[in-house]
Amino acid sequence: MTVLSALARPGRTRTLAAYGLAAALLLLAPTVLSPFRLDLLAKFLCLAMVAVGIGLAWGRGGLLTLGQGVYFGLGGYLMAMHLKLADAGPGGVPDFMLLYGTGQVPGWWEPLRSPIAAILLILLVPAALAAALGWAVFTRRVRGAYFAILSQALAAAFTILLIGQQQTTGGTNGLNGFRAFFGYDLADPANRLMLYFIAAAVLLGMVAVAHQLATSRFGELLVAVRDQEDRGRFLGYDPALVKVVAYVVAAVMAAIGGALFVPIVGIISPADVGVVPSIGFLIGVAIGGRATLLGPVLGSIAVSWAQTSISEQFPSGWIYFQGALFILVVAFLPGGLASVAGVARRRRTAERSRA
């Protein structure tokens, strides 16, 4: 059976075939793309990791999180801090601190000197924040729009804090100018290729995790809580716990995306993590199909690609385009492009039964 014919079949085989096709495309991309385009693709893959998490929390769980930039930013900034300290050498002080700050490394930066501690913190800090906020909000049954607003306010507060603490966070400029990634020179093309493959492998791993979660009992419970929270509660489940887990998983995925974004793109600044980019993450998920497995990934990559190519030619065109996408897709095609086939099929059957 060829991959393409399997794609036409429903169910498990089709999922596997689509996954295999995606993996093959990612593996072959370096042979056709120029190094510059490959770097761009690697960046898009990092943004797509955030989308996988949003697909789980929003698509499956109905949690409209407008603040994923916070977790993306936490992962990114923690990684950037580690790279800065590593570049400065043992006991050294990052260059920008000599410029704006006291010339001393603040105490809360120190643990990030160790690569292992940095990786652990990249996973644990966002998870802890998401668990704390999620627990506080969901157990008190604050939900729907209220949760969306709170997550957005978190993004606003986070950005303002980053800009305000210029001596230790680089302020509006953010952190940039990294030389090496865990000892590997970032200017070396071979290492950049390695980074691309790491990003591709991590993304595929996340999609597999998301699939596993979505098809497990947890995934069914998540959908149940999205559609009929009270019924789930009356059946003896704890909807708050289910939501917290989904929110934490989405946060960790966003943080990993942010952590890989930093060595690939070479900069992280408040402009990458604030209110506007946080909502921007959602449009790709909405277009691809929020409740599907590969939809968020493909939608996110397509939107990133469109953003790059449209802004290259018409600088102001992208914002109109993005605005129009939000309006048209969410209002008229809430299931995303993944639902087009289904909608068309239903319409055809309806016409046939009428005839």
Place this chain on the structure above:
Amino acid sequence: MDIIAQLFAGLSLGSVLLLAALGLSLTFGQMGVINMAHGEFMMAGAYTAFVVQGVVGDAGVSLLLALPLGFVVGGLLGLLLEATLIHRMYRRPLDTLLVTWGVALVLQQVARDVFGAPNVDVRAPAWLSGAVEIGGLALPRTRLFILALAAVCVVALALALRATPLGRRIRAVVQNRDLAEASGISSRTTDRVTFFIGSGLAGIAGVALTLLGSIGPTLGTNYIVDAFLVVVAGGIGQVKGTVIAATALGLMQAFFEYSTTASVAKVLVFVAVVAFLQLRPQGLVSVRTRSLA
């Protein structure tokens, strides 16, 4: 003396938040619609003041003209949005949020293309320049004017909701939409009028903001997040909750800012709102319903 200065700073910030949040809580309360373009309606009000001043010239006359005109411009934008998009989506409040965000992006870019990306200034009238001295404390007249304007808007809205037939219809729809319809109230018309008034209040807020500094296409985004926090903390559907929450958030911001820094104060206010929702998940004042919560 310091305490009184902080108190005034807080009240002044609170009055700005109140102007921004008043219309928001009205539309959110009645329809459960989160209008992310509310901030851009404020921006439209601010640019209305800019255009009126360009035509009229005299700063005092243009301010008094811009207030009602800003209300109409904001209101018409809201009416257009309601009639084209929002009324299709009353059953999907979260999706409305994203759709209106798209509208907000488009409106911002329109402002950038029409008026240019750099900020523009609107001159304050002579009778608002300078400050009033009270007990050795200098209170800027523009700030006092905004306080008074917020008070007038609150009283006018409260009276309109309480004492007019229209207000009675709005309250009926807020409390129980189906029953209101069964009693012969056209919820369709009521929704449109509510949206007009709510968006119009955003326009007034925008005109007021021109007194505080220069205005630009992203004016709305600076206030919208805080305005939403006010609505969440205040509870929906009642003017009272919005007034108290706006004042409280303004005061908290001013006092935290005094003892720490502006950026830390923002984080503390956010934490305070989340902590407050632990006590009252529905916000300060909420309409009692029999739905499961």
